[in-house]
Amino acid sequence: MSETTGRTRWAIAEGYIHGWSNGPEPQRLDHETVCLLNTSQQDAHVEITIFYYDRDPIGPYRVTVPALRTLRVRLDELNDPEPIARDSDYASLIESDVPIVVQHTWLDSGRAENA
Amino acid sequence: MSETTGRTRWAIAEGYIHGWSNGPEPQRLDHETVCLLNTSQQDAHVEITIFYYDRDPIGPYRVTVPALRTLRVRLDELNDPEPIARDSDYASLIESDVPIVVQHTWLDSGRAENA
Amino acid sequence: MSETTGRTRWAIAEGYIHGWSNGPEPQRLDHETVCLLNTSQQDAHVEITIFYYDRDPIGPYRVTVPALRTLRVRLDELNDPEPIARDSDYASLIESDVPIVVQHTWLDSGRAENA
Amino acid sequence: MSETTGRTRWAIAEGYIHGWSNGPEPQRLDHETVCLLNTSQQDAHVEITIFYYDRDPIGPYRVTVPALRTLRVRLDELNDPEPIARDSDYASLIESDVPIVVQHTWLDSGRAENA
Numbered sequence: 001m002s003e004t005t006g007r008t009r010w011a012i013a014e015g016y017i018h019g020w021s022n023g024p025e026p027q028r029l030d031h032e033t034v035c036l037l038n039t040s041q042q043d044a045h046v047e048i049t050i051f052y053y054d055r056d057p058i059g060p061y062r063v064t065v066p067a068l069r070t071l072r073v074r075l076d077e078l079n080d081p082e083p084i085a086r087d088s089d090y091a092s093l094i095e096s097d098v099p100i101v102v103q104h105t106w107l108d109s110g111r112a113e114n115a
Numbered sequence: 116m117s118e119t120t121g122r123t124r125w126a127i128a129e130g131y132i133h134g135w136s137n138g139p140e141p142q143r144l145d146h147e148t149v150c151l152l153n154t155s156q157q158d159a160h161v162e163i164t165i166f167y168y169d170r171d172p173i174g175p176y177r178v179t180v181p182a183l184r185t186l187r188v189r190l191d192e193l194n195d196p197e198p199i200a201r202d203s204d205y206a207s208l209i210e211s212d213v214p215i216v217v218q219h220t221w222l223d224s225g226r227a228e229n230a
Numbered sequence: 231m232s233e234t235t236g237r238t239r240w241a242i243a244e245g246y247i248h249g250w251s252n253g254p255e256p257q258r259l260d261h262e263t264v265c266l267l268n269t270s271q272q273d274a275h276v277e278i279t280i281f282y283y284d285r286d287p288i289g290p291y292r293v294t295v296p297a298l299r300t301l302r303v304r305l306d307e308l309n310d311p312e313p314i315a316r317d318s319d320y321a322s323l324i325e326s327d328v329p330i331v332v333q334h335t336w337l338d339s340g341r342a343e344n345a
Numbered sequence: 346m347s348e349t350t351g352r353t354r355w356a357i358a359e360g361y362i363h364g365w366s367n368g369p370e371p372q373r374l375d376h377e378t379v380c381l382l383n384t385s386q387q388d389a390h391v392e393i394t395i396f397y398y399d400r401d402p403i404g405p406y407r408v409t410v411p412a413l414r415t416l417r418v419r420l421d422e423l424n425d426p427e428p429i430a431r432d433s434d435y436a437s438l439i440e441s442d443v444p445i446v447v448q449h450t451w452l453d454s455g456r457a458e459n460a
Binding site for chain 3: 350351380381382384413414415416417446447448450
């Protein structure tokens with residue numbers, strides 16, 4: 001594994017997190033996630049910037065993917081500098097100091113039950 | 116964010132918008148969309164050309180993605196120069212004067228209810 | 231549209247067409263398709279080669295995508311030189327004399343009803 | 346087919362295999378697979394390394410894709426050097442001595458019934 005894998009810059013044009021219901025339970029569980037893979041021998045310091053259609057970008061949200069590890073980031077749980085707006089289209093720009101691989105996904109319901 | 120993100124030219128080979136029922140309500144809601152992300156400091160002027168299997172391409176349809184913004188375009192709502200043909204395969208070519216990121220998607224039913 | 235769009239060589243690693251039932255109606259409709267887009271001013275002459283896990287590749291299957299047109303090819307309907315084996319994993323290599331854009335998909339059930 | 350198709354290095358950031366139920370039947374069938382296509386005239390010797398979020402990578406898992414063949418690998422069936430951890434996020438790095446094409450997928454239920 002002498003070559004690097006991935007890129008230092010990724011963009012995801014589509015994102016959407018549902019708001020919560022007024023009832024005691026959420027009407028719908030949203031588990032929008034990005035999976036990050038770092039195959040290098042150095043920790044990857046990752047900055048996520050969130051873009052909206054009607055306001056300035058927010059960020060960076062910071063996460064670290066340790067060397068030789070994968071990390072699943074729940075976008076609906078990010079809250080520093082602030083939670084991602086609910087019921088609003090958003091997009092993500094993901095930048096890392098070492099090349100990583102990024103995949104955008106939704107947790108399936110079976111997995112959500114286990115979590 | 117000194118580097119540009121994305122490309123000035125994107126193509127989507129698959130598209131299809133269902134026609135409407137004759138009844139009072141549409142039988143099926145189609146919300147075929149493209150998500151556009153512009154991470155640059157300049158507005159992106161975007162031209163969409165629609166290709167068919169049995170007639171000449173139609174376009175350009177024009178949209179602007181402001182600097183540092185994302186935009187969701189509902190393809191079934193484009194109507195200048197003309198609506199996209201229903202019940203017909205089509206493909207899209209998306210060209211921009213600054214690099215953008217493009218993703219093709221369908222609105223899920225939960226999101227459609229909110230819209 | 232002075233630039234070309236797409237590539238002259240595409241590969242799809244996953245394919246599978248279900249066999250038919252013994253009854254009067256197929257138990258399950260399979261509409262495995264590839265969408266081809268030709269944004270150039272010249273017709274695209276396309277050759278599809280099918281790879282299996284247990285026998286030599288078969289092909290080429292030939293289709294033409296006219297200039298400035300899109301074409302949906304039903305893989306389960308190709309039969310020259312021979313139909314694609316049912317109930318068997320296969321992969322596709324798609325080669326064209328002019329750059330095209332290729333997308334692999336399954337027709338959804340609503341669209342199948344209309345067809 | 347004088348050109349090579351594909352790459353010698355692929356990464357899949359998302360993976361997850363459910364554990365088994367305690368009952369007599371599995372509660373849920375997981376058939377997480379990668380489809381590999383080798384369009385070259387030489388056998389492809391492939392090494393898969395599995396990355397976790399909380400432990401060191403495991404591998405290589407070795408498979409061979411013969412010349413001019415496609416191969417579907419069931420990740421939940423790999424067990425040398427050890428089975429992939431259940432109920433745990435993982436990522437895959439796939440390296441080959443000749444260029445191949447890789448696609449990550451889940452077997453659909455219809456196909457699972459046939460298998």
